[in-house]
Amino acid sequence: MNILAIESSCDDTGVAVVKDGREVLSSVIASQVPEHIIYGGVVPEIASRRHCEAISGVTRVALEEAGLTLDDIDALACTYAPGLIGALLVGVNFAKGLSYATGKPLVPVHHLRGHVASNYICHPDLEPPFLALVVSGGHTHLIHVKDYTDYEVIGRTRDDAAGEAMDKAARAMGLPYPGGLNLDKAAQGGDEKAYPFPSPRVDAAAFDFSFSGMKTSVVNLIHNKEQKGEPIDVQNIGASYIHCVVRLLCHNTEMAIKQFRPERLVVAGGVSANSFLRRDMAKLCKQYRVKLYFPELKYCGDNAAMIGSQAYYEYRKGHLADLKLNAAAVLDIDK
Ligand code: KG4
Ligand code: ZN
Secondary structure, three states: OEEEEEEOOOOEEEEEEEEOOOEEEEEEEEEOHHHHHHHOOOOHHHHHHHHHHHHHHHHHHHHHHHOOOHHHOOEEEEEEEOOOHHHHHHHHHHHHHHHHHHOOOEEEEEHHHHHHHHHHHHOOOOOOOEEEEEEOOOOEEEEEEEEOOEEEEEEEEOOOOHHHHHHHHHHHOOOOOOHHHHHHHHOOOOOOOOOOOOOOOOOOOOOOEOOHHHHHHHHHHHHHHHHHOOOOOHHHHHHHHHHHHHHHHHHHHHHHHHHHOOOEEEEEOHHHHOHHHHHHHHHHHHHHOOEEEOOOHHHOOOOOHHHHHHHHHHHHOOOOEOOOOOOOOOOOOOO
């Protein structure tokens, strides 16, 4: 079954063709990084406009690269939530238009379910159940994935997401957007113990996260140094800060491993590209003899192939939409 999938929840216009949920026939992304870089972050209004301009061309290229035409497509899929509402609406309406014009079924996909599914593309042997840590720019979730469309969120952030905490720290250090990636690069080889940052726990919720305290702490440290005219030691501050974020992610994951004793741990979302997280999760999983799965780097960030993968499983469950489908900025993964 060939699914043409569309992703437009943030600043990447992605279109992919995925066969039977696992085989990527094409995956094309029009990146908007150069557009947003001068603002230091994503400007939602600009993102929506660029999606409008790019989406037809990206779809044409995705079909060409797959060596297919619309006639060979069995279903259409789109990310419909969560994300920037104006950006989501472009993909949703384009997909609805294609569905109306071709008479092919339309599969709505939750963005975070897509991130989890990026691992199905990269690991043919991977099947639920498993424990998943989803770490993106807007979300930080520990999830018990019981089946392809059955999720139980067991922990979530109470304030900022891990990606947001990375981005804000990077910006305070003067690193360009996209912050998380540039912070990871700048911190390579730095001393992870050079600066002690707080590691908060959320009372009575062992699996919940809080990143706002450590974010404020690094921003204050940098501002204090700037006021005193001291140089900003980006490499060591960056390494210590990433270490602190990753320590909390690993700590809560360890608590969840102890309680749920999963055979497999899946990590997904943009922050799953982080080199410190990859290293420390590997250590943790080795210690507990849990099989660890990360997506390939090209599928960590937003892409439409992961949406096409998840769409296959949603389709098989009969989760289809009609032309009344709307986008939603906020939606729980288990809804
Ligand atoms: O999943 P994603 O591409 O978009 C959302 O759904 O939010 O995640 C983007 C987030 C951003 O906060 C970005 O800074 C972060 O992932 N990110 C990283 C790295 N690459 C991307 N954070 C830390 N280290 C990286 N190497
Ligand atoms: Zn994402």
